[in-house]
Amino acid sequence: MTDARARLLVRDLGQLATPAGTAAPLRGQALGQVEVLEDAFILCAGETIEAVGRMRDLSSLDGDIVELDGRGLCAVPGLVDCHTHAAFGGDRVGEFSLRAGGASYEELHAAGGGILSTVQATRAAGEDGLRPAVELHRSWMLREGTTTFESKSGYGLDRETELASLRAIREAGGIPTWLGAHAVPPEFADADAYLAFALSEVLPDAAQLAEAADVFLERGAFDAAQARRYLEACRDAGLALRLHGDQFTESGAIPLAAELGARSVDHLEATGEEGIRALAASDVVGVLLPASALFLDRPMPPARALVEAGAAVALATDFNPGSAFCESLPLVCSLAATQLHLSPAEALAACTVNAAHVLGRADRIGRLAAGYRADVTLLDAPDWRYLAYHLGGRVAAGVVVGGELR
Ligand code: NIG
Numbered sequence: 496m497t498d499a500r501a502r503l504l505v506r507d508l509g510q511l512a513t514p515a516g517t518a519a520p521l522r523g524q525a526l527g528q529v530e531v532l533e534d535a536f537i538l539c540a541g542e543t544i545e546a547v548g549r550m551r552d553l554s555s556l557d558g559d560i561v562e563l564d565g566r567g568l569c570a571v572p573g574l575v576d577c578h579t580h581a582a583f584g585g586d587r588v589g590e591f592s593l594r595a596g597g598a599s600y601e602e603l604h605a606a607g608g609g610i611l612s613t614v615q616a617t618r619a620a621g622e623d624g625l626r627p628a629v630e631l632h633r634s635w636m637l638r639e640g641t642t643t644f645e646s647k648s649g650y651g652l653d654r655e656t657e658l659a660s661l662r663a664i665r666e667a668g669g670i671p672t673w674l675g676a677h678a679v680p681p682e683f684a685d686a687d688a689y690l691a692f693a694l695s696e697v698l699p700d701a702a703q704l705a706e707a708a709d710v711f712l713e714r715g716a717f718d719a720a721q722a723r724r725y726l727e728a729c730r731d732a733g734l735a736l737r738l739h740g741d742q743f744t745e746s747g748a749i750p751l752a753a754e755l756g757a758r759s760v761d762h763l764e765a766t767g768e769e770g771i772r773a774l775a776a777s778d779v780v781g782v783l784l785p786a787s788a789l790f791l792d793r794p795m796p797p798a799r800a801l802v803e804a805g806a807a808v809a810l811a812t813d814f815n816p817g818s819a820f821c822e823s824l825p826l827v828c829s830l831a832a833t834q835l836h837l838s839p840a841e842a843l844a845a846c847t848v849n850a851a852h853v854l855g856r857a858d859r860i861g862r863l864a865a866g867y868r869a870d871v872t873l874l875d876a877p878d879w880r881y882l883a884y885h886l887g888g889r890v891a892a893g894v895v896v897g898g899e900l901r
């Protein structure tokens with residue numbers, strides 16, 4: 496189908512920065528290779544980038560052109576948040592205050608607070624409450640420069656609310672992941688009884704709505720055998736696989752992910768040397784969530800060691816009400832630089848092309864080059880590295896999504 500819209504020319508950009516090459520995921524040296532064009536333009540035809548280049552190489556253009564003045568701005572690929580939990584009701588500000596006073600996240604979870612308190616609020620919100628909630632969270636992300644977001648369900652844990660969550664995520668333009676194994680809801684005696692229900696009653700419909708499945712493999716949630724049972728059933732139903740693993744304890748997430756061909760293991764704050772080696776030897780991406788480690792005052796994941804060992808890593812917010820009430824990928828890039836010791840170039844690749852790979856879309860998003868989707872994040876900065884440098888600053892000046900300024 497041809498697009499009748501006028502072409503969009505973003506002109507006179509101070510800099511344009513994009514991960515170099517065409518491969519995905521990027522690892523090792525290649526992770527830090529960013530191509531920077533000074534005094535640059537981006538020409539968008541409909542939803543697609545037609546050309547990028549230096550202003551001096553811009554030839555005269557025929558037809559209807561809408562021009563956007565890029566003076567004082569830098570352009571990077573639209574940021575991709577490949578791990579969020581945006582479908583929830585209520586909040587956990589009370590719990591946050593208790594944690595500030597010394598209560599631990601795991602203790603609150605074991606006492607029936609934590610995730611299960613959000614399950615209660617999410618069930619009460621229902622689909623009519625979830626739709627505006629996901630929309631609101633999506634608008635916060637957009638304001639911070641995120642043009643593509645994944646979101647998990649996982650706060651319904653009953654048939655109706657899990658499916659309502661996945662629909663609300665889709666309707667808000669998100670990429671839905673069924674986190675059917677997030678916690679054991681109170682109406683079930685144990686994890687096995689809950690999984691029997693989830694896999695027979697929810698999976699058939701969830702598989703029609705979601706692209707991937709995710710499990711919280713952790714002490715107090717699901718063990719490796721239960722995670723395997725859940726993931727194998729989800730794989731057989733056609734879903735891509737992801738795991739929350741090594742957040743508090745190493746419980747076998749990395750070997751399981753490698754064996755099952757999962758797309759990612761996310762968190763990794765507790766990963767040791769053997770896990771680092773195993774991840775590096777696999778095709779599984781390690782998704783690093785430094786805002787969550789910061790928010791819970793937990794150790795940071797061994798990001799530098801992972802990169803040096805040759806593992807593919809991505810960065811994401813983990814936006815959720817309990818462990819990371821943070822929607823800002825620029826803030827995550829700052830934490831990546833100061834806490835994970837990634838360079839701004841590595842951080843950029845980790846939340847663009849590598850995050851796109853985790854979502855199965857690296858051929859279409861995550862780079863600024865002809866043929867890619869016209870998703871652009873404009874930075875209010877003289878140098879693109881302000882993305883990581885401006886700690887907590889309002890660095891995203893605007894976004895172009897599918898060729899449209901938002
Ligand atoms: O990724 N770790 C499990 N799940 C989420 C947190 C969920 C919550 O606390 O509500 C996470 O950190």
Ligand code: FE
Nearest residue numbers: 578580739813
């Ligand atoms: Fe998470």
